Amino acid sequence: MSLLLTGIAELTTNDPARGDGHSDRGDALLGVVRDAAIVVSADGLVEWVGPADEAPDADTRRDLGGRAVIPGFVDSHTHLVFAGDRSAEFAARMTGTPYDGGGIAVSVAATRAASDDELRALVAARVAEMRAQGTTTVEIKSGYGLTLDDELRSLRIAREVTPHTTFLGAHVVPPEYASDRAAYVDLVTGPMLDAVTADGPTSLAESIDVFCEPHSAHAFDGDEARTILEAGRAAGLALRVHGNQLGPGPGVRLACELGARSVDHCTFLDDADVEALAAARGTTVATLLPGVEFSTRSPYPDGRALIDAGVDVALASDCNPGTCYSSSIPFAIALAVREMGMTPAEALYAATAVSARSLGLDRRIAPGQPAEVAVIDAPSHLHLAYRAGVPIVRALDL
Numbered sequence: 442m443s444l445l446l447t448g449i450a451e452l453t454t455n456d457p458a459r460g461d462g463h464s465d466r467g468d469a470l471l472g473v474v475r476d477a478a479i480v481v482s483a484d485g486l487v488e489w490v491g492p493a494d495e496a497p498d499a500d501t502r503r504d505l506g507g508r509a510v511i512p513g514f515v516d517s518h519t520h521l522v523f524a525g526d527r528s529a530e531f532a533a534r535m536t537g538t539p540y541d542g543g544g545i546a547v548s549v550a551a552t553r554a555a556s557d558d559e560l561r562a563l564v565a566a567r568v569a570e571m572r573a574q575g576t577t578t579v580e581i582k583s584g585y586g587l588t589l590d591d592e593l594r595s596l597r598i599a600r601e602v603t604p605h606t607t608f609l610g611a612h613v614v615p616p617e618y619a620s621d622r623a624a625y626v627d628l629v630t631g632p633m634l635d636a637v638t639a640d641g642p643t644s645l646a647e648s649i650d651v652f653c654e655p656h657s658a659h660a661f662d663g664d665e666a667r668t669i670l671e672a673g674r675a676a677g678l679a680l681r682v683h684g685n686q687l688g689p690g691p692g693v694r695l696a697c698e699l700g701a702r703s704v705d706h707c708t709f710l711d712d713a714d715v716e717a718l719a720a721a722r723g724t725t726v727a728t729l730l731p732g733v734e735f736s737t738r739s740p741y742p743d744g745r746a747l748i749d750a751g752v753d754v755a756l757a758s759d760c761n762p763g764t765c766y767s768s769s770i771p772f773a774i775a776l777a778v779r780e781m782g783m784t785p786a787e788a789l790y791a792a793t794a795v796s797a798r799s800l801g802l803d804r805r806i807a808p809g810q811p812a813e814v815a816v817i818d819a820p821s822h823l824h825l826a827y828r829a830g831v832p833i834v835r836a837l838d839l
């Protein structure tokens with residue numbers, strides 16, 4: 442049965458051609474329609490979008506009571522498959538212990554020790570938590586297994602909840618390989634990658650990712666990262682990179698050179714990095730993860746400067762047990778507006794349209810698109826940052 446949604450005070454379509462002509466508050470970028478309606482088909486696709494007074498009939502109707510509707514958030518960077526508790530590490534960091542990536546080994550040990558069903562339940566709870574905050578699409582990385590069997594297991598469990606899975610065997614060098622890093626890179630690019638792609642290039646993982654960070658003794662330098670990414674590309678995977686998180690480094694330029702879909706963090710950039718990202722517009726997205734800077738008490742990336750330079754900027758949570766155990770995109774949006782100089786419209790667009798593009802998706806509310814939308818208990822999307830910390834947005838169950 443088709444469904445007519447009415448009572449939408451403000452609809453963000455992410456489709457500038459569909460907006461109702463207002464240009465204030467970034468409405469042009471977001472394709473905002475006021476007093477809007479949506480018709481959803483029986484198979485969950487948007488059938489019609491526009492002003493409520495022009496809406497066609499449908500089998501059933503639902504009045505949203507004057508709320509704002511937005512495209513569901515696309516969280517394009519998460520590490521949801523993990524067990525264990527690192528809250529004490531967070532507390533220590535808040536009193537001065539710096540982050541260096543070493544704590545990942547704690548999550549690796551706990552994840553290896555957990556049963557499949559334990560991991561499955563943890564992932565399901567985290568996805569439900571995200572949906573309750575407006576996220577309808579999630580990318581999930583492996584990376585807390587770091588053995589062939591444990592990486593495969595993480596990807597299988599992630600695949601049960603999303604097609605957007607990423608092989609992150611190159612998260613850190615596990616402790617048992619600390620004295621022979623090259624052997625671990627060989628394992629990732631050889632047997633692990635072969636197993637991940639054994640049933641077809643993207644049967645288990647859509648992308649490959651690497652933590653390229655010469656400032657961490659546990660992560661990978663530029664040469665190692667290039668080896669890993671080139672192997673992944675040859676195996677048919679899309680590329681993603683953790684780059685320039687802890688200091689200046691080669692990650693951003695490597696990602697742009699290799700045509701990665703996304704380079705994530707982008708906290709410490711020089712002019713050449715920004716130029717490379719601007720030149721890679723349309724191919725490589727810069728995904729900012731301000732929850733990490735919040736949770737590690739680090740300087741925030743300059744979102745304003747990146748947008749002004751013409752870079753495609755996305756926002757994601759980086760939900761993970763070490764550097765940001767927050768699954769909240771509204772929190773990331775509030776930080777982007779308060780700390781990174783982005784307008785509320787730019788932040789919302791970054792967490793929907795641009796993050797979607799980094800997963801090869803189109804996140805507009807337009808005919809033919811899946812009706813993946815979120816509803817805000819407020820008349821405008823401006824309330825996402827304005828009412829920071831208040832649970833006013835959730836995925837709409839149709």
Ligand SMILES: [Zn+2]
Nearest residue numbers: 518520683759
């Ligand atoms: Zn990450």
